[in-house]
Amino acid sequence: MAxxxxxxxxxxxxxAHIGRPTVTNSYPKVKxxxxxxQHGRHVLNRYEDGMEKCIGCELCAGVCPANCIYVRGxxxxxxxxVSPGERYGYVYEINYLRCIHCDLCVEACPTQAITESxxxxxxxxxxxxxxxxxxxxxxxxxxxxxRLPWEDWREGEAAMTGGWMRATSPxxxxxxxxxxxxxxxxxxxxxxxxxxxSENRDDEATGSKQLRTVFSRHLNPEDVPLDQRGxxxxxxSVKSKLPHRRGDKS
Numbered sequence: 001m002a003x004x005x006x007x008x009x010x011x012x013x014x015x016a017h018i019g020r021p022t023v024t025n026s027y028p029k030v031k032x033x034x035x036x037x038q039h040g041r042h043v044l045n046r047y048e049d050g051m052e053k054c055i056g057c058e059l060c061a062g063v064c065p066a067n068c069i070y071v072r073g074x075x076x077x078x079x080x081x082v083s084p085g086e087r088y089g090y091v092y093e094i095n096y097l098r099c100i101h102c103d104l105c106v107e108a109c110p111t112q113a114i115t116e117s118x119x120x121x122x123x124x125x126x127x128x129x130x131x132x133x134x135x136x137x138x139x140x141x142x143x144x145x146x147r148l149p150w151e152d153w154r155e156g157e158a159a160m161t162g163g164w165m166r167a168t169s170p171x172x173x174x175x176x177x178x179x180x181x182x183x184x185x186x187x188x189x190x191x192x193x194x195x196x197x198s199e200n201r202d203d204e205a206t207g208s209k210q211l212r213t214v215f216s217r218h219l220n221p222e223d224v225p226l227d228q229r230g231x232x233x234x235x236x237s238v239k240s241k242l243p244h245r246r247g248d249k250s
Contacts, residue, residue, distance in 0.1 A: 039101040040157070042137060052113070054088060055111055056072065056088050058073065063108040066098040070095075073090060089113075097130045122152065178202075180193045
């Protein structure tokens with residue numbers, strides 16, 4: 001009798017999920033929009049005047065727990081300096097067979113030179129392709145990442161390349177939230193400041209999406225925000241899908 005109940009219990013679980021909304025897409029033909037802080041393939045940024053941000057300090061290599069970054073600095077040539085500092089990154093390599101995308105290198109960099117894009121779908125036909133050199137990591141003259149043949153770039157994944165900058169505000173001080181803490185990037189300019197989890201945030205400027213709003217139908221009832229519940233939540237959902245007219249501030 002117990003086995004019979006287990007048998008029909010399986011059908012009960014299946015039927016319970018039939019009426020729920022789907023959360024999957026026809027990947028890889030269709031991709032879900034990615035958060036600005038998506039951890040993907042690294043890039044080396046430049047200043048707006050085209051000079052490289054990397055100063056060859058090797059802090060990223062020192063903090064890397066997977067030992068996948070190799071950096072060697074060199075003194076800047078007096079007649080044509082590569083970076084504003086005394087030194088620049090002459091050799092910069094990342095071994096993606098080791099990288100775990102922990103982003104400690106992003107945290108350690110004092111000049112915001114190394115950041116991450118939102119592209120993480122890339123595979124290699126040989127092991128040497130997995131070792132990215134400086135020429136492959138450095139952004140081009142327009143500030144966009146180099147696009148290699150084995151990478152699956154889609155629309156928007158090259159935008160806001162340096163969007164993920166810091167996991168927290170300096171020393172955890174909330175007074176830094178909403179304050180620009182980095183220099184401008186080539187092709188991007190000065191990015192909107194990140195606001196952490198406080199009320200001092202501008203999701204429209206940063207492109208962030210609140211998970212409680214995007215996936216409210218998949219949360220437990222007690223975890224759904226009040227403005228997303230019942231009839232009010234249905235009205236808010238319909239309004240968010242309607243095209244906004246120019247000049248409409250509502």
